[in-house]
Structure formats: structure tokens, C-alpha cells
Amino acid sequence: MTATRPTLHENPWYTHTVRITDLIDETEGVATYHLKFTDGDAATAYEFIPGQFNMLYLPGVGESAISMSGDPARKNGWIHTVRVAGNVTKTLARLRRGDTLGLRGPFGTGWPVADLVGTDVVIVAGGLGMAPLRPLVYHLMNHREQFGKIWLILGARTSDGLLYPCEYSAWQKRDLEVILTVDRATADWNGHVGVVTQLIDRLQLPRPEQTQMVTCGPEVMMKYAAMSGHRLGIDAGRIWVSMERNMQCAAGLCGHCQLGPEFICKDGPVIRYDRIRPYLFVEQL
Amino acid sequence: METPISPLFIPKPHLQLLLDELRRRKYSVVGPTIDQDAIVYGDIHSVEQLPQGWTDEQAPGHYRLKRREDESWFGYVVGPHSWKKYLFPPKTTLLSAEKTESGWQFIPRSADTTKFALLGVRACELAAMRIQDQVFLDGPYQDPLYRERREQLFIIAVNCTQAASTCFCTSMKTGPRCEKGFDLALTEIDSGFLCEVGSERGREVLDAFISSARRASEGSSNDANSTNENVTSLPILDATPEQLRSAETARQQAVDQITKHMETSDLPGLLLSNLDHPRWKEVGERCLSCTNCTMVCPTCFCSSVTEVRDLNMDRVERERTWDSCFNPDFSYLGGSLVRNDTASRYRQWLTHKLDSWHAQFGTSGCVGCGRCITWCPVGIDITEEVAAIREGTLP
Numbered sequence: 001m002t003a004t005r006p007t008l009h010e011n012p013w014y015t016h017t018v019r020i021t022d023l024i025d026e027t028e029g030v031a032t033y034h035l036k037f038t039d040g041d042a043a044t045a046y047e048f049i050p051g052q053f054n055m056l057y058l059p060g061v062g063e064s065a066i067s068m069s070g071d072p073a074r075k076n077g078w079i080h081t082v083r084v085a086g087n088v089t090k091t092l093a094r095l096r097r098g099d100t101l102g103l104r105g106p107f108g109t110g111w112p113v114a115d116l117v118g119t120d121v122v123i124v125a126g127g128l129g130m131a132p133l134r135p136l137v138y139h140l141m142n143h144r145e146q147f148g149k150i151w152l153i154l155g156a157r158t159s160d161g162l163l164y165p166c167e168y169s170a171w172q173k174r175d176l177e178v179i180l181t182v183d184r185a186t187a188d189w190n191g192h193v194g195v196v197t198q199l200i201d202r203l204q205l206p207r208p209e210q211t212q213m214v215t216c217g218p219e220v221m222m223k224y225a226a227m228s229g230h231r232l233g234i235d236a237g238r239i240w241v242s243m244e245r246n247m248q249c250a251a252g253l254c255g256h257c258q259l260g261p262e263f264i265c266k267d268g269p270v271i272r273y274d275r276i277r278p279y280l281f282v283e284q285l
Numbered sequence: 286m287e288t289p290i291s292p293l294f295i296p297k298p299h300l301q302l303l304l305d306e307l308r309r310r311k312y313s314v315v316g317p318t319i320d321q322d323a324i325v326y327g328d329i330h331s332v333e334q335l336p337q338g339w340t341d342e343q344a345p346g347h348y349r350l351k352r353r354e355d356e357s358w359f360g361y362v363v364g365p366h367s368w369k370k371y372l373f374p375p376k377t378t379l380l381s382a383e384k385t386e387s388g389w390q391f392i393p394r395s396a397d398t399t400k401f402a403l404l405g406v407r408a409c410e411l412a413a414m415r416i417q418d419q420v421f422l423d424g425p426y427q428d429p430l431y432r433e434r435r436e437q438l439f440i441i442a443v444n445c446t447q448a449a450s451t452c453f454c455t456s457m458k459t460g461p462r463c464e465k466g467f468d469l470a471l472t473e474i475d476s477g478f479l480c481e482v483g484s485e486r487g488r489e490v491l492d493a494f495i496s497s498a499r500r501a502s503e504g505s506s507n508d509a510n511s512t513n514e515n516v517t518s519l520p521i522l523d524a525t526p527e528q529l530r531s532a533e534t535a536r537q538q539a540v541d542q543i544t545k546h547m548e549t550s551d552l553p554g555l556l557l558s559n560l561d562h563p564r565w566k567e568v569g570e571r572c573l574s575c576t577n578c579t580m581v582c583p584t585c586f587c588s589s590v591t592e593v594r595d596l597n598m599d600r601v602e603r604e605r606t607w608d609s610c611f612n613p614d615f616s617y618l619g620g621s622l623v624r625n626d627t628a629s630r631y632r633q634w635l636t637h638k639l640d641s642w643h644a645q646f647g648t649s650g651c652v653g654c655g656r657c658i659t660w661c662p663v664g665i666d667i668t669e670e671v672a673a674i675r676e677g678t679l680p
């Protein structure tokens with residue numbers, strides 16, 4: 001089961017003021033924002049499940065769905081990693097420490113943290129897909145003894161796009177195997193070149209029937225990752241993807257995010273692969 | 286005062302007193318009225334505003350008002366409006382944002398106190414409201430405006446006594462008889478209405494109405510100058526067996542006039558298992574992607590949010606408006622459109638309405654009101670599209 005947690009307020013449109021308390025440039029066009037409520041600051045206000053998202057609101061511009069990218073155990077603010085895409089994210093990128101914006105959430109389903117207990121876990125991230133997976137990595141690290149082997153296969157267009165590079169060694173030390181790949185090698189790169197699926201195909205899974213795969217990235221990447229996982233013996237019922245669709249309400253009320261029978265905002269974004277597979281391969285659904 | 290269980294007979298002119306009673310109770314009464322050559326829903330102060338003596342002629346892509354041979358007040362079927370516009374308004378402000386010295390402040394919209402009384406709700410429309418209740422109230426999140434208006438709503442249903450060629454409520458098991466979900470339900474016969482009570486709230490209003498009718502009749506018989514004497518001196522009594530029979534005949538007439546049928550035994554399932562059917566492309570060539578079908582449909586609930594700001598951006602309102610899966614931008618995602626042709630949009634509409642709706646809400650999203658058929662400029666008929674998909678399906 002994907003996990004859910006109710007929003008902070010029963011009115012799904014209720015928007016809180018948050019202030020940017022810290023700002024970290026990750027790579028070209030990608031930054032991580034630390035946000036804090038200006039009203040009340042109870043730690044419980046920051047509870048979320050890895051994989052969930054908030055709606056960030058820039059008045060006069062619009063709202064964007066943005067996943068949590070921080071540690072779920074450290075309840076000291078919202079942490080989001082955002083890439084500049086269009087109007088909303090461009091406006092956000094112009095803000096500075098101390099500026100305010102709107103936030104509502106958390107919304108959606110999270111990674112199936114309970115189902116992962118006792119199993120081996122293959123994490124496959126493509127580009128910014130690492131952002132919603134980082135809270136899961138933190139969770140696995142925080143409770144390392146509960147899980148079996150863990151691989152993190154992370155791909156990006158170039159090495160610049162590999163998010164959070166400073167943290168890999170800490171993760172490796174806690175027995176999480178980090179495997180990196182890029183589509184195109186730049187001068188500084190001497191690791192793998194190629195798509196993530198090639199690396200999945202090379203994994204030696206000691207117990208595929210007790211292995212789960214979680215993946216987030218471009219839709220095509222997730223489809224191919226799931227197919228590779230399947231070939232290694234990971235059943236579709238043990239593969240989890242995080243989907244993206246147009247979102248206006250995030251609460252199952254506006255109809256925009258539908259894919260087949262699923263509302264990606266409330267039945268997802270994290271969905272078990274066997275549930276969504278019939279619809280993933282239909283053009284323009 | 287006790288109201289009898291069996292239907293009451295309300296002489297026709299007394300309906301005005303019922304409207305007055307509702308207005309006294311601070312309801313905004315809305316009901317059918319004629320505007321721009323159609324019967325639409327609007328504010329009703331007087332029974333004179335009802336489409337007395339008018340009816341609607343409907344067929345795929347065709348709607349026309351016609352004089353009736355009699356003076357029926359509710360002798361039409363359904364028009365381009367549906368009651369959703371009162372519970373889920375076409376345009377509404379969700380919240381506003383204000384720039385202050387300490388940054389942006391967000392002000393939720395204040396609670397809505399509008400009490401609507403709907404007059405003339407059809408059986409399929411009661412079903413549509415139950416469907417929208419599930420969408421807006423039964424999920425993990427409720428729509429606050431819908432909830433506030435729904436809780437206060439007073440519903441006077443009026444049974445259909447005729448049907449249009451576009452109606453197929455019998456296939457969808459939603460009508461034509463109003464069976465539940467109303468406060469009061471009327472059946473129109475020549476001289477008046479038979480009235481059934483569907484809720485405590487309905488009983489309360491009816492009791493007050495009967496008392497006021499009684500007072501009016503006493504007043505008018507005492508007052509020789511009253512111009513309304515013949516109006517208000519008629520008594521409200523239990524319906525006679527003959528009146529009950531006339532009402533039954535009138536309602537049966539609607540059942541008998543329904544000719545359109547939609548087979549539902551393989552819905553859900555049929556459409557989602559035929560996503561590659563060639564019919565989608567074919568209907569996509571006829572459909573104009575005009576959004577009419579979704580705008581007139583009483584269950585369609587899609588919406589979008591836009592920013593309305595003053596020039597110096599110190600105050601911004603977030604406005605929600607009806608949207609449609611037929612709008613290209615509806616599926617906008619990261620610089621492109623997920624559904625970038627009409628065939629894919631029509632497929633989304635039909636599979637959602639008749640198939641995935643079951644998985645989402647445990648019911649069909651269609652009540653068989655026929656509006657989408659009548660108001661489609663090219664006369665696309667939802668029942669024919671389903672039949673065509675079924676026909677071309679390999680067993």
C-alpha cells in the first residue's frame with residue numbers, strides 16, 4: 001500500500017504563508033528551498049511521508065506541485081528542490097532568503113515505506129526524479145537495519161544533473177550502493193555513460209522475489225526501468241512509480257490529473273506499477 | 286400540525302404561497318424560466334415566471350421551444366442549464382492574497398450563506414446531484430463551497446410527465462420517477478400538483494405553507510374586496526383516488542415516451558478495454574472539441590484556477606472556473622499536451638463518464654439526461670458512440 005496522510009487543513013484550498021529560510025543552488029536552474037510557516041511552528045506541522053508533495057503558490061503567477069525533498073524525520077521546515085520550467089518556477093527562482101510565498105499540503109500518496117521493510121530495494125532516479133526519492137533514502141538510512149540490500153541507480157543528462165552529490169558518500173557508508181550514469185560524458189566524467197536501464201539489467205539480485213523497485217523520473221524512463229525490473233524477477237506488484245500530470249487542486253476535485261481511472265493527485269503520485277501499467281502504454285491517454 | 290403521509294393535492298395557484306413561504310425562510314428560489322429561446326434556471330419570485338404553456342422539442346443537435354396545447358407549468362423536459370451552477374458555480378473565488386509589510390497573507394473566502402431552494406428538479410437531476418455529492422463531499426477532501434450550499438439546499442422535485450427523444454434515464458436507472466433525494470416532490474395534473482414529502486425539512490415547510498394557505502383562505506373569505514378570492518380559498522386536502530390516478534397516468538406518459546436506450550451491462554469495462562478502438566478516431570473527426578457537452582452535463586465537474594490581480598500586484602484573487610477535458614490546455618504538462626487531438630479528448634470524456642467513473646465513485650457518471658446529445662452542434666449521440674464501440678469489439 002502507498003501511504004497517505006491528511007492535509008494540514010480540511011479546506012484543501014487553505015493556503016499558508018511560508019518564508020524562505022535557506023536557499024541552496026544545486027545545479028544550473030535547480031535550487032533547494034527551505035521554507036517555514038510564519039504562523040505557529042509546531043514540529044508536527046511538518047510531517048509528511050516520503051513521496052508526498054505540496055502546492056507552492058506564487059501570487060499573481062500560479063501554483064506548482066513540488067515534492068518534498070528533505071528528511072521526514074527532521075521536522076524543522078519544508079524542503080523542496082525545484083527546477084526552473086516556466087512561469088511559476090521562474091518566479092520562485094527570483095526570490096531570496098526572507099521572501100514569502102504560499103503553500104498548501106501535503107498531498108498525495110507516498111512511497112510504500114511499510115512494504116519495503118525486510119526487502120531489498122532498487123531505487124531508480126532520473127534527473128530531478130531524485131528529489132522526491134531523497135526523503136525515502138533518508139528514511140531507509142534512518143532505519144537501515146529494517147531493510148535488506150539497497151541500490152540507488154541515478155541517471156542524468158550530464159554529470160551536472162546528478163543531484164545531491166555531496167551526500168553519496170554518506171549513503172555509501174551506510175551500505176547503500178550508489179550507481180551513477182550520464183547520457184553524455186563531459187570532461188570531468190569517467191563513470192558510466194548510458195541509460196539507467198542498462199545498469200538495472202546488470203544488477204545481481206540475490207532474492208528478486210523479495211526485492212522492490214521504486215522509481216521516479218521521466219515517464220519513458222520509468223516504463224523502461226519497470227520493464228528491466230520485471231526481467232530481473234521483480235513482479236509488477238513490487239514496482240512503484242511516481243507520476244506527473246497537470247494539477248490544479250491536488251485534492252481530487254478538479255479532474256485535471258486523471259490517467260485512466262486514477263487521480264494522480266490523490267491515488268498517486270506514487271502508484272503501484274501493476275495498477276497503472278494498462279494506461280501507461282496508451283498514447284495520449 | 287400533522288401532515289398526512291399520503292400525497293396532498295395543492296391547487297395550482299397555491300404554488301405561489303409555497304414560493305412565498307420559502308422566501309420568508311430566506312431561501313433564494315430558483316427554477317425554470319424562459320430566456321433566449323430556452324428554458325433555463327434562474328431566480329423565481331412569481332409563478333408567472335414559470336414556462337407556462339411552453340415545451341421543448343429536442344433531438345441530436347436540436348432544441349426548440351414550442352407552445353403547448355395546454356397551460357402546463359412544468360410541461361418541458363430539461364434545458365441547457367443544470368442545477369450544478371448553484372452548488373458548483375461556473376466562476377468562484379477560492380481565496381485572495383494580499384501583500385503586506387511582512388509578506389504575503391492569504392485570506393480564505395468567507396463562508397457562504399446563500400440558501401437556495403430549487404424548484405423543478407427532475408429525477409435524473411436528483412441523480413446527478415448525488416453523483417456530484419460523491420465527487421465534492423465523499424473523497425478525502427471536501428469542496429467547502431459545495432458543502433456549504435448543499436447543506437442549506439431545499440429541493441422541490443417535479444416529476445416528468447413527458448420525455449424528449451434524447452432522454453434515456455430508464456437505461457441509467459435514474460428516472461423518470463423522483464424517488465429520493467428531495468424535500469418535496471410534485472406531480473403536475475390539470476388543476477394542480479400532487480405533493481409528496483421526502484424529508485423532515487420538507488414536512489416543516491409544507492406544514493407552514495398549509496397554515497399560511499389556510500390563513501389566506503380565511504382572510505380572503507372575510508375580505509369581500511379580495512381579488513384573490515378564487516385563488517386562496519381552495520383547500521389543500523389529501524389527494525383523491527382520482528387525482529392519484531391522473532398523476533400516475535401523467536408520470537407513465539413520460540416512461541412511455543422514452544425511446545432512447547443505452548446498454549449498460551458491459552459498462553464499466555467496455556471502454557477502458559477498447560482504448561485503441563478505431564471509432565475514437567472517427568468520432569474525433571466529427572467532434573469540434575467545442576466543450577458544449579461538458580458544460581451542459583449535470584455531472585461534469587472539471588475546473589481550473591486562474592490568477593486575477595490588480596495592476597500593481599498587491600492583491601490577487603484565485604478564481605476557479607469550469608473547465609473541460611475538451612480544452613487542449615486541460616492536459617498541459619511541461620510544455621506539451623498529453624491529449625493533443627480531439628479523438629483523445631473525446632475518448633477521455635466518454636471513458637471517464639461511463640467507465641472509469643465507476644472505479645472512482647462506484648457509479649456511472651451519466652444519468653441519461655440527454656443534454657450532451659441535444660447541445661452538441663454536430664449531433665454526436667453518446668448512446669450511439671457506446672454502441673459503435675461495442676459493435677466493433679472482438680468478443
Ligand SMILES: Cc1cc2nc3c(=O)[nH]c(=O)nc-3n(C[C@H](O)[C@H](O)[C@H](O)COP(=O)(O)OP(=O)(O)OC[C@H]3O[C@@H](n4cnc5c(N)ncnc54)[C@H](O)[C@@H]3O)c2cc1C
Pocket residue numbers: 053062063064065066067068081082083084085086087088089090128131132243244245246247269618619620621
Ligand atoms: C506530483 C508532482 C511532483 C512534482 N515535484 C516536482 C519537484 O519536486 N521539483 C520540480 O522542480 N518539479 C516538480 N514537479 C513538476 C512541476 O510541478 C512543474 O515543473 C511546474 O508546475 C512547472 O510550472 P511552471 O509554471 O514553472 O512551468 P509551466 O508554465 O508549466 O511551463 C513548463 C514548460 O512549458 C513551457 N510552457 C509554458 N507555457 C507554455 C505554453 N502555453 N505552450 C507551450 N509551452 C509552454 C515553459 O517554457 C516550460 O518549458 C512535480 C509535478 C508533480 C505533478
Ligand code: SF4
Pocket residue numbers: 578581582583584585638650651652653654655656657658667
Ligand atoms: S453524459 Fe450526457 S446524457 Fe449523460 S448525464 Fe451528461 S449530459 Fe446527461
Ligand code: SF4
Pocket residue numbers: 571572573574575576577578579611657660661662663664665
Ligand atoms: S461531443 Fe459535441 S458537444 Fe461535445 S465537444 Fe464534441 S462537438 Fe462539442
Ligand code: FES
Pocket residue numbers: 246247248249250251252253254255256257258263264265266
Ligand atoms: S489535481 Fe485536481 S483532481 Fe487531481
